[in-house]
Amino acid sequence: MSKQMMQAIRVHQYGGPEQLKLEQISRPEPQEGEVLVRVHATGVLPIEWKIRQGSFQAFQPATFPYIPGSAFSGVVEEAGPPVTTFRKGRRSSVGVVRERTPSIRRFLERR
Secondary structure (H helix, E strand, C coil), X not given: CCCCEEEEEEECCCCCXXXXXXXXXXXXXXXXXXXXXXXXXXXXXXXXXXXXXXXXCCCCCCCCCECCCCEEEEEXXXXXXXXXXXXXXXXXXXXXXXXXXXXXXXXXXXX
């Protein structure tokens, strides 16, 4: 079975907007207690571009690479066990990612 791919904008080092890179990466699989959302719209909050610039590097260093855009909406694709509240096809009007990890559990809709 081939690994499914997704598009993501990722940041690999501190800097300005030129650090935002559109890449093809492996689509994550939801783990225990996680939900995979097909993202239809996303927003980058002011704190996120300050993190990208390195403004908080001394007390909140970024883990690279990461995907910015913690506010989003979309449709649930999959849910890991024991998640039952969010089922495949359910719309998520607003989501906020609380933990920034290199393999964040959401993916962009390809156009």
